[in-house]
Amino acid sequence: MASNPPLRRALLAGATGLVGRAMLPLLLRSHASVDLLLRRAAPELGADPRLSPHVVDFAKLPEAFPAVDDVFIALGTTIAVARSQAAFRAVDFDAVVATARAARAAGATRLALVSALGADPGSRVFYNRVKGETEAAVSGLGYESVAIAQPSLLLGDREALGQPARSLEALAMRFARPLSWVVPRGVRPIAAADVAAALVAATARGRPGVHVLASGDMQRAAG
Numbered sequence: 001m002a003s004n005p006p007l008r009r010a011l012l013a014g015a016t017g018l019v020g021r022a023m024l025p026l027l028l029r030s031h032a033s034v035d036l037l038l039r040r041a042a043p044e045l046g047a048d049p050r051l052s053p054h055v056v057d058f059a060k061l062p063e064a065f066p067a068v069d070d071v072f073i074a075l076g077t078t079i080a081v082a083r084s085q086a087a088f089r090a091v092d093f094d095a096v097v098a099t100a101r102a103a104r105a106a107g108a109t110r111l112a113l114v115s116a117l118g119a120d121p122g123s124r125v126f127y128n129r130v131k132g133e134t135e136a137a138v139s140g141l142g143y144e145s146v147a148i149a150q151p152s153l154l155l156g157d158r159e160a161l162g163q164p165a166r167s168l169e170a171l172a173m174r175f176a177r178p179l180s181w182v183v184p185r186g187v188r189p190i191a192a193a194d195v196a197a198a199l200v201a202a203t204a205r206g207r208p209g210v211h212v213l214a215s216g217d218m219q220r221a222a223g
C-alpha cells in the first residue's frame with residue numbers, strides 16, 4: 001500500500017493583507033508548516049504551533065532563509081499609500097522579487113503570486129507596468145511551477161484588518177452585487193477569499209511552467 005506523500009512546507013509573505021489573511025487558514029490545512037514574512041509583529045494572526053513568524057526588512061532579507069517548498073507572495077501597496085512611484089516599486093517589485101529569489105535559493109519549487117488585472121511590462125500605466133515587470137522577473141527565477149493571480153478590484157474589509165480603506169475598492173464593495181449582472185465577469189470585483197483559494201489550489205496542482213489565473217476564472221460559480 002502506497003504511503004501518502006509528506007506535506008509540503010509553505011512560506012507566506014503578506015499575511016496581514018486581504019488576500020494573505022484569507023490564504024493563511026487554507027495553508028494551515030494544506031501544509032505541514034507555514035513560515036510568515038512580516039514587516040511587523042502580528043499577534044492577530046494567532047499562535048498556531050505550525051506558524052513561524054519572521055519580522056524582516058524586505059529591503060534586506062536575511063541570508064538564512066526558511067527551507068520551504070511552496071512560496072506565496074501577497075505583498076502590495078498603492079501609490080496613494082506609498083506616496084511615490086519609487087516607494088510603490090520598492091514594495092511591488094523589489095520586495096516581491098527579493099522574496100521569490102530568496103525562497104528559490106532556499107529550495108522552494110512552487111511560487112504563487114498575487115498580481116493584478118492589466119499587468120503588462122509594456123503598459124504606459126505605471127501600476128500595470130510594474131506589476132507586469134514583477135511577473136516577468138519572478139517567472140525567470142527557475143521555479144518548476146508558477147501560478148500568477150491577476151484579480152480585478154478586491155472585495156474585503158481592509159479596515160477590519162487595520163488597513164486604510166481604498167476608495168475604488170470601497171466603491172466596488174458598495175455596488176458589486178447590485179450591478180454584477182451588467183459587469184463582465186472578467187473585470188467584475190472579486191472577493192479576496194476567491195483569489196486566495198484559487199492560488200492555493202493552483203499551487204497544489206503544481207503544473208509545470210507559468211500559469212496566469214484570470215480574474216473571471218477565479219470568481220466563484222455563485223459570484
